[in-house]
Amino acid sequence: xxxxxxxxxxxxTFAVTILxxxxxxxxxxxxxxxxxxxxxxxxxxxxxxxxxxxxNDEVSLTLTISADLQxxxxxxxxxxxxxxxAEYETPKNSLNQVSLWDGIIPSKDQAKFSIQxxxxxxxxxxxxxxxxxxxxxxxxxxxxxxTGRMFADKIVMPxxxxxxxxx
Amino acid sequence: xxxxxxxxDSVRSLQLRQLLTQAINLGLIVTSALIxxxxxxxxxxxxxxxxxxxxxxxxxxxxxxxxxFLRMSKDPIRTGEIVVFHVDGREIPIVHRVIKVxxxxxxxxxxxxxxxxxxxxxxxxxxxxxxxxxxxHHIMGRAVGFLPYVGWVTIIMTExxxxxxxxxxxxxxxxxxxxx
Numbered sequence: 001x002x003x004x005x006x007x008x009x010x011x012x013t014f015a016v017t018i019l020x021x022x023x024x025x026x027x028x029x030x031x032x033x034x035x036x037x038x039x040x041x042x043x044x045x046x047x048x049x050x051x052x053x054x055x056n057d058e059v060s061l062t063l064t065i066s067a068d069l070q071x072x073x074x075x076x077x078x079x080x081x082x083x084x085x086a087e088y089e090t091p092k093n094s095l096n097q098v099s100l101w102d103g104i105i106p107s108k109d110q111a112k113f114s115i116q117x118x119x120x121x122x123x124x125x126x127x128x129x130x131x132x133x134x135x136x137x138x139x140x141x142x143x144x145x146x147t148g149r150m151f152a153d154k155i156v157m158p159x160x161x162x163x164x165x166x167x
Numbered sequence: 168x169x170x171x172x173x174x175x176d177s178v179r180s181l182q183l184r185q186l187l188t189q190a191i192n193l194g195l196i197v198t199s200a201l202i203x204x205x206x207x208x209x210x211x212x213x214x215x216x217x218x219x220x221x222x223x224x225x226x227x228x229x230x231x232x233x234x235x236f237l238r239m240s241k242d243p244i245r246t247g248e249i250v251v252f253h254v255d256g257r258e259i260p261i262v263h264r265v266i267k268v269x270x271x272x273x274x275x276x277x278x279x280x281x282x283x284x285x286x287x288x289x290x291x292x293x294x295x296x297x298x299x300x301x302x303x304h305h306i307m308g309r310a311v312g313f314l315p316y317v318g319w320v321t322i323i324m325t326e327x328x329x330x331x332x333x334x335x336x337x338x339x340x341x342x343x344x345x346x347x
Contacts, residue, residue: 005341023314079228081264081284085246092272097246099266104284106227121289126269126278140247144228149312152247 027148039067039139057130066114073108080105081142088135213239213308219318224283232319237308249310
C-alpha cells in the first residue's frame with residue numbers, strides 16, 4: 001500500500017498540481033495590471049509610390065515611431081511583440097490590414113523607444129486603390145507571458161493619407 | 168529484482184474478479200483521457216486544442232517544446248494573432264503570426280499572410296507552390312495561452328519511441344499490480 005512507488009507517485013502528483021496552480025496564479029496576476037501605453041507615429045516621407053506590373057499599388061514610406069509600452073510589462077511578461085499596421089477599406093475589401101513594421105521588446109527598459117524606419121514589410125494593395133487613400137495607422141502590441149494567457153491591445157491613429165498621383 | 172518478482176507474484180495471485188476490476192480501471196483511465204481531449208475540442212472549437220511547438224521560428228516568444236492552447240472562435244482573423252495552419256502537401260501544422268489580412272466586402276472571405284517572428288521573410292516559401300495567401304479553411308486555431316517546456320515530454324516520446332513503450336509498460340504494470 002505505502003510502497004516506494006506509491007509514495008513517489010503521490011509526491012509527483014502533488015508537485016505537478018502545485019506547479020500548475022502557481023502557473024495559473026501567475027497568469028491571473030496579469031489581470032491586475034492596467035496598462036496605459038502611449039504612442040505617436042508620423043509618416044515622415046513617401047519614398048516612392050507606383051503601380052506594379054501586375055496592377056497592384058505599392059508604396060514605400062518612412063515612418064517615425066515613438067512609443068512607451070513600459071506599463072504593459074508585469075513580472076510574468078517574457079516579451080512584448082509590437083507592430084504597426086496600416087488599415088483601410090477598399091471597394092473590394094471591407095478591411096485591409098498590412099503590417100509595416102514590427103519589433104520584439106525583450107525587457108521593460110527597452111519598452112520606451114523612438115525610431116525612424118522605412119516599412120519593413122511591403123505595403124502592397126490587392127488592386128489599385130491606394131491613390132488618395134485615407135488610412136489608419138494602428139500600433140498593436142501582444143504581451144507574451146512567461147506562462148499563461150496572452151494579451152493584446154492597440155492604439156488606432158487615424159488621419160493618414162496617400163498622394164493622388166504616383167511618384 | 169524484488170519489484171519485478173513481487174509484481175509477478177501479485178499478477179499470478181489475481182482472481183478473475185480482481186482481473187476484471189483492473190481491466191475496468193485501465194479502461195476508465197483511457198476513456199477519461201479521451202473524454203477530456205474531446206471535451207477540450209468542443210469547448211475550444213479547435214480540432215487540436217493543444218499543440219507543441221516543434222521549431223524555433225517563433226523564438227524568443229515560443230521555443231521548441233513549449234505548449235500552446237488554441238481556440239477557434241467565429242471572430243475574424245486579424246493581424247498580430249498567432250495562428251496554427253495547415254499547408255496543402257505538408258503533414259505538420261505551422262504556428263506563425265499573421266502580418267497581412269485582406270477581408271472581402273460581401274463574402275467576408277479572408278486572405279491571410281503569415282510570418283515567423285524569428286524568420287527573415289514571410290511564409291510564401293512555405294506555402295504550396297504558387298500559393299500567395301492562406302484562406303480560412305487552412306487555419307486550425309489561434310494561440311491564446313502558453314505553457315513552457317511541458318511539450319518536451321511528447322517530443323522525446325516521438326523521437327525516442329523506446330521511452331514511450333517503457334513508460335506505457337511501467338504505467339500499465341503499476342495499474343495492474345496496485346491494490347486498493
